[in-house]
Amino acid sequence: MEREELAAWLRLAWAPGLGRTTARRLLAAFGLPQAVFAQDTTAIEQATSAAVPPLLRERPAGLDALTNATLDWLAQAPAGQSRRVLTLADPLYPASLLQTEDPPLVLYAAGQPVDAWPRAIAIVGSRNPTAQGRIDAREFARSFARSGLTVVSGLALGIDGAAHEGALDGAADGQLATIAIVGTGLDRVYPQQHHDLAHRIASRGLLLSEYPVGTPPLSDNFPQRNRIISGLASGTLVVEAAVRSGSLITARLAAEQGKDVYAIPGSIHSPQSRGCHALLKQGAKLVETAEDVLEDMEAPVRAPTRPTPREDVPLLQAMGHAPLSLDALVARTGTSAADLQAQLLELELQGRVARLAGGLFQRLERA
Template identity: 70%
Template sequence: MEREELAAWLRLAMTPGIGRIGARRLLATFGLPQRLFDASPEALAAGAGPVAVKALESEPKGWREQVDLTWHWLQADPATRRLLTLADPQYPQAMLQTEDPPLLLFAQGQPVHEWPRAIAVVGSRNPTAQGRIHALQFGRTFAQAGLTVVSGLALGVDGAAHEGALDGAADGQLATIAVVGTGLDRVYPSQHHELAHRIAERGVLLSEYLLGTPPLAENFPQRNRIIAGLGLGTLVVEAALQSGSLITARMALEQGKDVFAIPGSIHSPQARGCHALLKQGAKLVETAQDVLEELAPQATVQPAARIAPSEQPLLRAMGYDPVGLDALVARTGMSAASLQVALLEFELQGRVARLPGGLFQRIEQG
């Protein structure tokens, strides 16, 4: 992309009062932004209307500075940094099929000549121990089956899904896509600096927001339409009733895509959003294989082996909800001392998590 072309796209994106819908209408009428800004006042008035003409006649505030910032950002690492416009042949085709595709997509990471089949995985920023393990395991299995995992780089489920995909992806495979709500020159949350670096090495970071954009609350629900748009379907691992994950699920449904939800304990606030989705017709899943079987007609995926249930009596007695020591004594007939030893061993193996309040939870997938 030449600097003049970059400047025209940024000017269109930054012009107040135009918006994404208005910008797409102008592009449909005039073609590329350079033609729009080169058009005569008479042509603009005929094709854009008086409101758009007035908005377009002045340079947006901060536009020249943004052109400089973006140009230097792109030139600093042209092998991994790109600005994808609606006119770019490398723009994700899946987004072009949605009602509200971004005008621009800043991308950092592996070059993508053809966007792969993907599954969106979203959920709570404060998941249970089991929820985090689910996100990790589902993300890993999806990657092993050849799907790219899309999520939002948030704490909790999002981060775990990205990590699982990075662990499960084969060499050369686009492991995961992180769609963020800030400019790509910053990482939010800051705890995910290392994870973002790993994604840039083996996946892609995407944002529709200009460089320098801070983490504004109103941007995150907007970016969720991109997460939903890039996936063949959306899996919700855990979610409260009022959460961004349910926004993503709604957007996926509006795009005519499948929504999957993992059920949880009726006592867990993090499960209520998933249960609400299931009541509304989302597909209940217990394993990653359930999702892969549903998506098989749309994507070539490798089958994932089901995990055999554990034969450990203690693990069977625990179930998958948090449970206290006294309840386990009653269920198993074991002494408290013997249970403490067995639970410690399972904890060291990563099969049981110790929770606040003297509770334990099984975190292996059975």
Template identity: 65%
Template sequence: MERDELAGWLRLAMTPGVGPTAARRLLAAFGLPRQVFEQSIDALASVGSAAQVQALCREPPGWAQQVETTWAWLQAGDPAAPRRLLTLADAGYPPSLLQTEDPPLLLYLQGLPLVQWPRAIAVVGSRNPTPQGAINARLFARSFAQAGLAVVSGLALGVDGAAHEGALEGAPAGALATIAVVGTGLDRVYPRRHLDLAHRIAGRGLLVSEYPLGTRPLRENFPRRNRIIAALGEGTLVVEAALQSGSLITARLAAEQGREVFAIPGSIHSPQARGCHELLRQGAKLVETAQDVLEELAPQPPAPPASAPEPAAEPGREPLLLRAMGFDPVGLDALIARTGTGAADLQAQLLELELAGQVARLPGGLFQRVERS
């Protein structure tokens, strides 16, 4: 992209009152942004409102500085993880996103070069998952990556981060492992504790944003970016979610775009499971294993797994305490009643299992069994 072309696209994107829908009408009527700004007031008025025409005739606040900042950012990219700016007019714009009702005018990218957008699945869920929920997100994502699907998520804490990590673990060398769609400019990382994760994604996957450089983590941006997450995946898997959550927004958008929605069921006592249960009531597909999802999407050809799966434990070999726990959160009194073991001995066993990674300690004096990877 030449500098003048970049300036035209940024000016159109930054013009107050001219959103993506109005911008698409202008582009359809007059061509590229440079041609839009060459039009007379009367010509512009035939397409836009009076307020939009007035805004188009003035340079947007901060536009010249944004051109400088973006141009410098593009030139400073690492050749191994190049920085790009895709416009609606680019042949490389993701086709699945182009077919949505509100595709972004611009997409900022940083990461592996693309010949074409990969087959992918979105994995989303709670920012505060249960220990088992985080493990499920990582293991499902790892299996998807091993099968040749890129994993799309939002770089948030909790399920998103676990999904990105799992995809990085499972993807074959050289494959695009995961796509992180963020709610800030790509010159920022939010949350900051995912800075290292973002760098690793840029090296083996792709960071994507519709927001200009310098955009801070504004609350309203995160629900909006969910439409991109939904569009880039052939389906959306919700691992854990509360009833009021961004994950359910992503699932709804995926369904509206004609894509599959999958949900993992959980304990009836867990608030993080209620969103998934609501999705199941609405017709989402219940899944218990990654293979359930893969069979629906039927990726071809599947990549061989990075390592052979561990054999399942024999039912009679696991500790009595684990069998008594089940998979729902449970308190110490209930475990005493189920096992007939004294509190001191039970606490010692729980600590041993916790150190072995087989039990997680939850708030409120509860314990939960977790599956190890």
């Protein structure tokens, strides 16, 4: 993309007060941004309203610096990776996003080159999941990737990170394993704890953002990116979520876009399960295994790699699957608290029990 064309797209996308809807109306009326800015006041008013011409008249402050920074970012792609600015006019712009109500005017992409967008499934959930929720997200994502689906998520802590990790583990060589939709410019990583994960995604997947380079992690940006997560995917799986959460926003957007919404049920005592239960009451599809989703999406189901069966442990049988306290275990098993603590510690080290907040314990299972 030539400098002037890039500058025109950036100017249209970030004209103060203009908004994406009005910008798309202008593009529909006049074509490329350079043609938009060449129109006279009368033509602009006829296509939109009298309030729009003044918004287009002045170049936004910092446009030249942003254009230079974007060109520099594009030129500094690491070896083996690609960086692109995808506009609504680009033939490689994701077709699934074009079919949504509010597609971004500009997308920044970093990672593996994409000639055709793969079929994808979104996985979203709590930033503070239970240990079981984290395992479920990773195992479902691994199974989806092994069956050829690309996993889309938001690079947040918790379920998002586990989903990206699972997809990277399960994807074949050369497969676009996962796509991370972020709420910052692609010249930075947020949260910082996912710095290494972001670099792994860039090497085997893709990072996408509608925000220009230099954009910091602003709170208003993250709910906005949810429409891209749901828009890129054929369906959205919610692993764990509170009743009020960004994950439920993503699920609602997916439903409004005509996409399937899936939810994993959980304990009625877990706050992280209440959002999923609310979705199920609203008509989301209940899933217990990755195969449930794959069969529903008519994706090829590859036989999962089953873990070697482990010997039955009476304490695990007594625990069941809901979180419970040490006192409850004492009452349930008749074993002393000291003996139970020793057994629980051993099982925790084996990754078969998780210690939760509030002195609770939970049995863990592979999805």
